[in-house]
Amino acid sequence: MISDTIAQISTAIGQGAISIVRLSGEESINIVNKIFKGDNLEKVDTHTVHYGHIIYKDKAIDEVLVTVFRAPKTFTTEDIVEINCHGGVFVANKILEILFLEGARSANPGEFTERAFLNGRIDLTQAESVMDIIEAKSDFSLSLANKGLDGEIYKLIVDLRTDLLNIIAHIEVNIDYPEYDDVIELSNNLIKPKIESLITKIKKLINKSNYGKIIKDGLKTAIIGRPNVGKSSILNALLREDKAIVTKIQGTTRDVVEGSINIGGIILNLIDTAGIRESSDLIENIGISKAKKMIEEAELILFVLENNQALTKEDEELLKLTEHKKRIVIINKTDLNKELTHKFENSVQISALHKTGIDNLEKLIKDMFLSGEVNIIDQTYISNARHIGKLNDTLNSLYDSIKAIQEELPIDFPEIDLKTAWATLGEIIGDTSTTSLLDELFAKFCLGK
Ligand SMILES: Nc1nc2c(ncn2[C@@H]2O[C@H](COP(=O)(O)OP(=O)(O)OP(=O)(O)O)[C@@H](O)[C@H]2O)c(=O)[nH]1
Ligand SMILES: [Mg+2]
Missing domain, CATH: 3.40.50.300 (P-loop containing nucleotide triphosphate hydrolases)
Structure with missing residues (x-):
């Protein structure tokens, strides 16, 4: 459980009309309230904006607008406060310094998004898409990144994992298929074609991803x-x-x-x-x-x-x-x-x-x-090099499983490769726990039986 409260200047460092200093964590509202002269922020509704002043040791620091977002419907799912102050580097830094003195900690790069991920609001591909939106250099790359943020990549990966899960489930319940009294026959006739069609799917995705990379980079x-x-x-x-x-x-x-x-x-x-x-x-x-x-x-x-x-x-x-x-x-x-x-x-x-x-x-x-x-604009492409690398790793595990079947190794061998593939796909979306495989497998059994 994350409990400390982080703060950072969220706008670009430089002269501008406004700067936004953002806090996230349990103490966000309390910390800002201590230095804010205006409405009592502890009492205000969520998603509301309040005019007032930042005062520190009786000295006025800046005239500001403070927005309060209460958990859980926020970017990080924690309490978030945003202070819109004047856009000088000095004043924004001054406010940040005071927040640190009052108990906030300096946020690391990307830590707000990391919290959104750790708190389960977005998956890893969506978190990465936030970065892609910031770095977008064209309309295409922006729309690609937005698809990622919408969870389109997540969906693609979850679909692949569902296919994989089906295959693993078939292996686990092979005893329940009376028409295949022979495990080797089961592997060759039922399991192998399913793995092959999954390989084809992933290969297509990887081929398309070259386009994605061009659009993005x-x-x-x-x-x-x-x-x-x-x-x-x-x-x-x-x-x-x-x-x-x-x-x-x-x-x-x-x-x-x-x-x-x-x-x-x-x-x-x-x-x-x-x-x-x-x-x-x-x-x-x-x-x-x-x-x-x-x-x-x-x-x-x-x-x-x-x-x-x-x-x-x-x-x-x-x-x-x-x-x-x-x-x-x-x-x-x-x-x-x-x-x-x-x-x-x-x-x-x-x-x-x-x-x-x-x-x-x-x-x-x-x-x-x-x-x-x-x-091009209506399709979802995998453009992230990390994702492409993991898809290739997944392919290799699937090839290994085919090889194991061809060599007529005990069914546990290809099954291990399939589970590795499952875990690798999970790394793309940030779900690496093996318990989730068991949970989903179990859920599947309940559905089918
Ligand atoms: N007539 C004419 N001259 C050109 C044209 N394009 C470039 N030049 C001239 O060709 C000369 C060399 O041009 P650059 O662009 O420096 O050639 P470069 O290939 O970069 O040369 P290096 O850097 O030395 O390899 C310059 O005097 C240009 O003005 C063109 O379309 N027509
Ligand atoms: Mg030249």
Whole structure:
């Protein structure tokens, strides 16, 4: 049982019109009441706002609005008080300090949400969604996070666990299936197909989750090409800002330059790199090896070629190096006359200097990642790396169980793997107790029998 009362400034630290200092815990109302001049907060109704002053040792600290939320219908399920004070860093900190002197403890990062989880108001995926909402960078990622907060991920996982539970229940009651007098026959005919269909379900979820990750974190996009083809100019054109230095000197960009844009809901985390060539310049060479590393890490490569020049050996090498990647070939400097004779899949012609063709480039990126996914917004995706990792662990346990069945091991062996899978799925939603497996299993028996 959590009993101490925590307090923290809930708004961003900085100058603003208002700051909110929030408390949660049994003593919240009592602590604030001691320093609040206005209504007696111990007596007021829940979910009400009160005007007054924070007074400490007879000194007025600030004019405030205090909101009182009484347990259990609050974010943490505990008593919560929010003090809306003036938005100076000093005054908000001063109030916080006084609250500490009066018995509150400084809340750790995320502790309010942690309490909501520990007190059973939200599951772990919902708690994580709160973070995702705060960090959302686009409409898509916000709506994805909101689905998480609504408990959609929780539901997906609970469904998978129900399937798993059914399978385990079948094993536990195998003696009750007279048509299978042989355990091996039971495992192969009844249990194995059920596990296989669960594997298919989870695999689909994992595949879709790649989309979720893109929506949430954006696409790591590297602009690659040999020196002087116009990479930095393209970065600037896409960002609509002169962020990277552009000159006619080869080897201008030496370190990576980054920036983000939102193209139709997809966040592109752009990285402009040093032009790749043989060089004797130490700094440039470091930049070049960074660029090569970026190629490996990137989820999308914008490969830049110059319109007025034939492909060089370096171009050919870079094309080879990036051929297994999601790649768009940008033919830049179309304002210069000569035509490039080479044809590439996913290619656009632009002039970064005159800012023409940029819209075509943006459309191509959008089509590449959103084509046929018009409903992207209506679906639930698992986007959290932790969840994806656990789903993969679950898959591995399920594969192990299939293997155990194929090797005709005693039925307890696959059952152990299935229980491990159950526990791993539980870790996603924060339900790791084995007693809950027993409880649910038991409930199932009661239902069926
Ligand atoms: N005519 C023309 N010139 C361009 C265009 N895009 C870029 N340039 C010019 O090409 C030169 C090199 O451009 P950058 O953007 O610095 O090229 P980069 O690929 O980043 O070069 P490094 O950083 O050296 O690898 C500059 O003089 C630009 O003004 C274009 O579309 N048309
Ligand atoms: Mg450059």
